[in-house]
Amino acid sequence: RPAPDFTALFSARARRMNASAIREILKVTQQPDIISFAGGLPAPELFPLEEVRRAADAALTRYGPAALQYSTTEGHPPLREWIGARAGIPAANVQIMTGSQQALDLLGKILISEGDTVLVEAPTYLGALQSFQPYGPRYVQLPTDDGGIDVDALAELLQTTPAKLLYAVPNFQNPTGRTLDAQRRRRLVELTAQYGVLVIEDDPYGQLRFSGEPAPSLYELGLEYAGDVEANHILYCSSFSKTLVPGLRDAWVQAAAPIVSKLVQAKQGADLHTPTLNQMIVTELLDEVLPRQIETVRRAYGQRAAAMLGHIGEQFPGGVQSTRPEGGMFLWVTLPEGIDSTRMLERALSRNVAYVPGSPFFALGGGENTLRLSYSSATPEQIERGIAALGETIREALD
């Protein structure tokens, strides 16, 4: 019988959806001989496998059947307590999420009405664009430089452009690896407060600093500015994906109570709750394993970033610029004008090296001559081989 035209049946919202370039490339990079600088995957060989095995056993022993039963949408109370205590806020202002990707999706769902202006960095995390897109935002790109968001440009923009939301990754930004300094953070918090712009601070990498000095989060500065957790216009998201393991899908949002209670309603409709056992496993790992794991990955990623930057200096032709991250998992490469990194990708794959082309990270297009490199899940030896292969590919594209 003839098939119904399913695509014609999709909702207007669904018709705005598109595939994630990272997820699509990840399928290609599963082949064993590919050296992948594509997905921001934590180093699998560093996962605390035995500790997770013991934590699962401990959780099942401690909670019995309750560990496998439905649980509350708000999240596992000891986990919320721990996060609240660390942030100096009540557990009631902490909402557990199934990955910070779900936080982005549900925050988009409860905050973005069609046509609302959403300010995003150019470039920004493409997963945020993917989460927000179905809700019909009108994107406005914030100019950035080597210090992150250009807050002078933001001040100017806000005088003429009323905005609902500003989405920022201040620490070791995805995709550029850049970090917003304390002075710009203060300015951004004050400006957005004055103009009534809500800020989503997405901070999965904040603990992964391997050089330089830490700066207070926008959330902390917002708390100082407002004087009260219930008056803070900064919504903070973070995750256990990069400090522990991504597969348990545990993350959280810190926000004023009305935001948290609306997020709970949205989450009830999305997945009822984050997997019960996973939350309990993470909770078992907080005191001992988490701090050790953070030290392990900070050291490893610092070494891998240094290795990658060193080999880039030797192997890439002149005229190619790259950022110098102080933490996180990514650095950002700008090729000479005219080279299209999306077209160049298949040449790179023919040399068994993968990356994410830059243009999907720009909400309004552009960036054809840019690309993102992740150093976190390649060993120093693979980094040497992969960067050499990428250098050859760029030289070939230049000819």
Ligand SMILES: Cc1ncc(COP(=O)(O)O)c(CN[C@@H](CCCC(=O)O)C(=O)O)c1O
């Ligand atoms: C700024 C930012 N915000 C949220 C996320 C999602 O992390 P969760 O695991 O959902 O907590 C991420 C993770 N992004 C990685 C991982 C994506 C994993 C994937 O699509 O396979 C990437 O850009 O490659 C992120 O960088």
